[in-house]
Amino acid sequence: MNQLNQPLLRIRGVRKQYGSRLVLRSIDLDVAEHQVVCLIGGSGSGKSTLLRCVDLLEVVDDGTIHLGDSELTDPRLDPDTARRRIGIVFQAYNLFPHLSVLDNITLAPRRAHGVPRKRAEEEARELLSRFGLADKAKEHPDRLSGGQQQRAAIARALATRPELLLFDEITSALDPELVGEVLDVVEDLKQGGLTILMATHEMGFARHVADQVCFLENGVIVEQGSAQDVLTAPREQATQRFLARVLERS
Structure with missing residues (x-):
C-alpha cells in the first residue's frame, strides 16, 4: 500500500545517455494515483525514452523510479516482476x-x-x-x-x-479518422480511475483529459502544471514556441 498522500509514481533525478548523447537530464516527476499526466514535446525531446525507463525497457544511468513502495531502479529487483504492475502501449501496436x-x-x-x-x-x-x-x-x-x-x-x-498505464504516442500511426475512437477509449479509462502517463502530440486531447501536462525539450522538463496553465497560458518561451509550431501545423 502507498503511504498517505504519496504519489503512485515518483521519478527523481533520472538520467539516460546513449553514447555521447544525453537524452534525459535529471528528470523529476510525480504521478498521483488516478491522475492522467501527458508528456508533450518535439521529436527527440525524451518523452518515449522516459516511458521506456519507467517500464524498465531501458536501464537508467542515474536517479530512481518508485512505483508505490517499490524502487523499480533497484538492481536487485526482478524486472519481469516489476513490469507485471505496469501496462504499456506503443504507437506501433506490437x-x-x-x-x-x-x-x-x-x-x-x-x-x-x-x-x-x-x-x-x-x-x-x-x-x-x-x-x-x-x-x-x-x-x-x-x-x-x-x-x-x-x-x-x-x-x-x-x-x-x-497499477500504471503508459501510452507512447498511441495515435501517431493512425489515420486521422481513427484517432478519435482510440482517444475515446483513453478518456473512458480516465473516468474509470486508472493512472496514466502518456506521451502525446494531440494537444486538444491533452487539454481535455490531462490533470497535469509536462513539456520536455532536450531531455529536460521545461514546464509542468495543469493542462489549462501549460497549454493555454505557458510561462516559458520554449513552451510558447513549441505550441505555436503545433498550432501552425494544425
Missing part, C-alpha cells in the same frame, strides 16, 4: 501477428500471472466487448483496422490489471 486477438490478450495473464485459460478468456472477452471488439476475438491483427488494433493493444495492456 500485437503478435501469428496469434488471434483473443490469444494476444490472454497471453500475459496466463503466462506471467498464472491465470487459468478459461478465466483469462472470459476477462479478455469482457475487455473486447468494452472496446467494441467483441466480434474480433478470433481474428488475427492484420484483419483489423489501425484503430481496432490499437484498441486491442490497450485491452491487452489492461488484461493484467496494471
Whole structure:
C-alpha cells in the first residue's frame, strides 16, 4: 500500500545517455494515483525514452523510479516482476501477428500471472466487448483496422490489471479518422480511475483529459502544471514556441 498522500509514481533525478548523447537530464516527476499526466514535446525531446525507463525497457544511468513502495531502479529487483504492475502501449501496436486477438490478450495473464485459460478468456472477452471488439476475438491483427488494433493493444495492456498505464504516442500511426475512437477509449479509462502517463502530440486531447501536462525539450522538463496553465497560458518561451509550431501545423 502507498503511504498517505504519496504519489503512485515518483521519478527523481533520472538520467539516460546513449553514447555521447544525453537524452534525459535529471528528470523529476510525480504521478498521483488516478491522475492522467501527458508528456508533450518535439521529436527527440525524451518523452518515449522516459516511458521506456519507467517500464524498465531501458536501464537508467542515474536517479530512481518508485512505483508505490517499490524502487523499480533497484538492481536487485526482478524486472519481469516489476513490469507485471505496469501496462504499456506503443504507437506501433506490437500485437503478435501469428496469434488471434483473443490469444494476444490472454497471453500475459496466463503466462506471467498464472491465470487459468478459461478465466483469462472470459476477462479478455469482457475487455473486447468494452472496446467494441467483441466480434474480433478470433481474428488475427492484420484483419483489423489501425484503430481496432490499437484498441486491442490497450485491452491487452489492461488484461493484467496494471497499477500504471503508459501510452507512447498511441495515435501517431493512425489515420486521422481513427484517432478519435482510440482517444475515446483513453478518456473512458480516465473516468474509470486508472493512472496514466502518456506521451502525446494531440494537444486538444491533452487539454481535455490531462490533470497535469509536462513539456520536455532536450531531455529536460521545461514546464509542468495543469493542462489549462501549460497549454493555454505557458510561462516559458520554449513552451510558447513549441505550441505555436503545433498550432501552425494544425
